Amino acid sequence: MIDVQRLRVLREVARHGSFSRAAAALLCTPSAVSQQIAALERTLGTPVVERSTRGVVLTGAGVLLVEAADAVTAELRHAQEQIDRLGAGRAALAVATFTSGGQRLLPAALGRFVAAHPEVELTVLEGEPEVAVPWVREGRADLALAYHFGGPPPVRRGDRSGLAWTPVLDDPMWIVLPAGHRLAGRGSVHLTELAGEAWVLGCSKTKAVVEQYAGLAGFEPRILASTTDYFFAQALVAAGVGVALIPEIGLVAGVGRPRGGGPGPLRTGALPGATGDGDLVAVAVEQPRPVRYVGVVTARRKAPNPVAETLVEALRASAATLG
Numbered sequence: 001m002i003d004v005q006r007l008r009v010l011r012e013v014a015r016h017g018s019f020s021r022a023a024a025a026l027l028c029t030p031s032a033v034s035q036q037i038a039a040l041e042r043t044l045g046t047p048v049v050e051r052s053t054r055g056v057v058l059t060g061a062g063v064l065l066v067e068a069a070d071a072v073t074a075e076l077r078h079a080q081e082q083i084d085r086l087g088a089g090r091a092a093l094a095v096a097t098f099t100s101g102g103q104r105l106l107p108a109a110l111g112r113f114v115a116a117h118p119e120v121e122l123t124v125l126e127g128e129p130e131v132a133v134p135w136v137r138e139g140r141a142d143l144a145l146a147y148h149f150g151g152p153p154p155v156r157r158g159d160r161s162g163l164a165w166t167p168v169l170d171d172p173m174w175i176v177l178p179a180g181h182r183l184a185g186r187g188s189v190h191l192t193e194l195a196g197e198a199w200v201l202g203c204s205k206t207k208a209v210v211e212q213y214a215g216l217a218g219f220e221p222r223i224l225a226s227t228t229d230y231f232f233a234q235a236l237v238a239a240g241v242g243v244a245l246i247p248e249i250g251l252v253a254g255v256g257r258p259r260g261g262g263p264g265p266l267r268t269g270a271l272p273g274a275t276g277d278g279d280l281v282a283v284a285v286e287q288p289r290p291v292r293y294v295g296v297v298t299a300r301r302k303a304p305n306p307v308a309e310t311l312v313e314a315l316r317a318s319a320a321t322l323g
Helices: 004-016 019-026 030-044 060-088 099-104 106-116 129-138 206-217 230-238 306-322
Strands: 049-052 055-058 092-097 121-126 143-148 163-178 198-201 222-226 243-247 280-285 291-299
Touching: 004 019, 004 030, 004 060, 019 030, 030 060, 055 060, 060 129, 092 099, 092 106, 092 129, 092 306, 099 106, 099 121, 099 143, 106 121, 106 306, 129 143, 129 163, 129 291, 143 306, 163 230, 163 306, 198 206, 198 230, 198 243, 206 222, 206 243, 230 243, 230 280, 291 306
Parallel strands: 092 121, 092 143, 198 222
Antiparallel strands: 049 055, 143 291, 163 243, 163 280, 163 291
């Protein structure tokens, strides 16, 4: 029988990459960590880590065990939360979200949810997918609103830690320009027409997207400013710093698609602190058009969480109103 405490030690070794750092996190000695890992390997009859002068890495068996340990930890945390809720006599739900999703999708969804479940105590945590998805895996959050740019979603198919990805919204990217820009009156633009422009980034992940699509258009983008907030990036665009590639739900002033779903431009309104009139225009990108895919990450548990499932449906309904 595999000891749960030894699984916990292995998780820390995997997280920190060494026995000494894992020991510091567990408030014990490196020798104690080594003894726990050795005992785990004797139980299994196979190595779970490989030791070298550069640190410790997991074997194939170690990877499987850490994934199982994540699932076990999440289930135990979930069980503890359910017990706590029984004692308090009140249900609770923890929701993780990225910033623009929290601003545009979550409020309407929570409004629907609270109307149906006024007795549930809500906690909203803010974090990018690389932070929020592990929260669901570890049981700190019941679900996470997340996204990815092309490629596979943040939860891979057949994930042994028991996570599921539910698509919510395709979020196309728009070129945001100052209202007086030479291309501001266009219904759509091709990225080749922006080859000489300075660029403002609204998210660290946007850099790879801008570089990828600029490369397809045959030029290298000149990135002048990088931020971690789409609203701030658009304020810089309004001030004349450059142009930006912004996902639709990240556009300021709650701008949606043009009527009829056709191409822009979309006037987003004035931003405080901008020079001139501060107006912005969002113009559609001609194909190939980058898209951000938004979805919900939930845990596939033995005992399903109907409250979390209700919020997932509310999020999908909220996304449908944006479209």
